[in-house]
Amino acid sequence: MTSTQSLETRYQAELEALQKRASELEARGAEAETLYAVTQALSTKLSLSEVIEVILSELEKVVPYDSCSVQQLSDHDLVIIGGRGFSNMSEILGLCFDPSSSDDPSNEVVRTRSPFIVEDVSARYEHFRSRVHGKGQIRGWMGVPLLFENRLIGMLALDKFEVGFYTSEHARLAMAFAAQAATAIEHARRYEETRQAKETAEVLRAANVALTQSLNLDMIFDTLLDYLCKLVPYDCVSIFLIEGDDILAARAVAGYERWMDPRIPLSVRFEYRKIPHINRVVTEQESLIIPDVGQFPGWVKVPSGAHVRNWLAVPLVASGKTIGLYSMDKTIPHFFTEEHIRMAETLAGQAAIAIQNALLFESELIAREQAEKQTRQLTALNRVAQAATSMLDVKNILDLAASEMMQLLNARSVGIALLNAEGTCVQVVTYAPINSDPSPIGLVIPLAGNIATQNVIKTRQTVVIQDAQNTPLQDEATRAVMRERNTHCIMITPLLARGEVIGTIGPDTDDPERVFTAEEVQLAETIASQMAGAIENARLYNQAQEAQAFAEAANVAKSGFLSNVSHELRTPLTSVIGFAKMTLKDLREHIFPNVTAEDRKVKRAIAQADESLGIIISEGERLTSLINNLLDLAKIEEGKVEWKNEPLRVDEVIERATMATASLVAQKELTLVREIEPNLPLLSGDRDRLIQVVINLISNAVKFTSQGTVTCRAYREEHHIIVSVIDSGVGIAPEDQPKVFEKFKQVGDTLTEKPQGTGLGLPICKEIVEHHGGRIWVESELGKGSVFSFSLLVPAEESPFQE
């Protein structure tokens, strides 16, 4: 029985042992199940916060706690990245402490990389006593290291309000759990890191694409700000660009709306060299964080920076040159991290290139626009200048200038007004656009009240009136016209001719924003000066033309007058000469023979009547010849003479002339000598007129010679035949010689010396000789006589006289 009993006992013991093992196995199974569930849960969670959440909730199932924190080792510090059971959770998260330097149980965990149990932390560690965690005073404490691949990545700290709660069994379970947790945390962290890096890379890549897509500076700034806020969570940001040598000017801002009108930070400009920390960012090309501006001695307080505590600046560097910077701020001190700087710098590198390109493009664009504008201006000016020199119609010049100016200045209209002679008003003479309806052309604008135009005329300076509808520079009537025409800005440029204002040229605009610039004023003045010159030219030209037309009309009138006068003179002359001749004839034939009176007085009266009538007749004939000469000269000058071109012999011409003048020569008891070279060639020309020339020359010679001979000589000299009439008369002074061939200029004093002849004989000779391609001249010595000669060209195919 004993054996039965002992067997029973043994069974009993074995059973108990088995039961114990079974429950132990059950516990291990549950434990394993929990760990498995943890592993499962952890392996499906990838976000760090979710992983921490799972760790804390699952840990509680395995190892009880009142509060628990998950701490990550970063460099030498432990940072609380998660927790449960704390009443001040938000304060605790992110809390960072150095375990080695403090009197802290964590130190033991980090040092030994093993679990560490404290019976009563509040009793043993001073600072735990003052700390309130959750609902009570922490007494029991256990720290468990988080090891991943044999590397300490952090720890779990479990707290209990009970003294001496944690046992080595707890430590064993927690260690098993911590192994899974460490793996999960590390994976999540790495994943997070990769994801973040990938996200950053994605943002940077997208930023790069976006930035390079535009050459418009404002669009680049917008893009930059868009992406920057994805990388660096700032409160406000300002983008500055360097202008000139030492100015930083804000070009784009964001985030200021919470504190102020964004136009305030946007208007910030300053000399960066005067602010050392900013100067450093620019010149050293290094980013700078000011963790707390309140602690920074060099901080410059500005209205737009009143809210700032934490400040970060990153230089914008392109092609090794700083072109600006952007600064970001936070109302919280110590916010920005090295990581933020790295992001901001990466973006800054891309942004700087885009900004530089845009600036280059902009400057090139400006340069090109400038060049194009300049070309347009020069072309227009050239057109005006060309017109000014080539067009002589003032109206056309003004029209062209007005339309060119309208285009160049992008004006609404351009009016040109000329000042009246009294200087009391201007009248609109040209208006662009042409065909405006109603057209202001012809409009008379009195200067009284129009102070601006008065000033322009007085000072000869251009005036630009910006607010034409309200300007005190004009009277109310003018302002009313401006309102009616919706004119906002008007320029009045003087038109100067020989220093005098002759009118004004006035471009205007109907755009309230548009004001004529100094450059445009200069342009208008250039056009005005060219135009004034053109007007002057045209005026002179018209004057010249009028004078010429007048002269031509006068000449026609003169010729007509001469024809009429000669007719009107001949009619009474015909009567005078005719009746005188008939009376003389009657007297001689019928009266004188029948007068038988021997009275001396009667005989004398008969002789005197005969002589007087003879004088009347000869003077009448002289008058007739004067009239004939006048008429001849007028006809020749008018080109109305029909010239004959017939073969002629010089000896024949001289023969006929000497015959015609024989009676004159005989009257003065002179001798006429002919010296004609034999075998002179045949000439061609107008025989009668050449005879007239020789007659004139012989008549003159006779007239001025009182005794001796008059010689008429003809001889050949190379290709010419020279005909000379030589007298031994009074001669002509050298200074008078050129005058003898001029019309109505007789040599000598016409008041004291009775003029002989008409004074038209030699000018007629000159016309006739020159018509034959010859030349007429005089050689003379005062008191010794004169030689008048003319030359006639021998034809190329000469033929001798046919006898």
Place this chain on the structure above:
Amino acid sequence: MDKKILIVDDEPHLRLLIARALQDLEDEGVELLTANDGEAGLAMIQDERPQLVFLDVMMPKKNGFEVCHTVKYELGIQDVCIILLTAKGQEIDIQHGEQMGADLYMTKPFDPDDLLAKAKAILGFE
């Protein structure tokens, strides 16, 4: 047959001068007629059929050229000798006169003896 000479001139002194110059012919029985403008002259040529006409060029109503042209070409009167008295005396006028049918021309001022000689020759008095 009655010999007739017509003097057409708007200047009374010239009509008188020409008439005086032709006084010898008048003594010979030649009738001297006068007209003081072109139209009157033309009418008289048609009505009186003179053998000789001294015709001034520049006259009111109808000038000498026109009268001459009408007589010679439009009316076809050929048995009349027309002597144009032109004050202009220029070739172009002379040519024009010849084209208009004038037989002779004399320029003012003329020599009364010359005028008489021409008239005598034309009318056959020697």
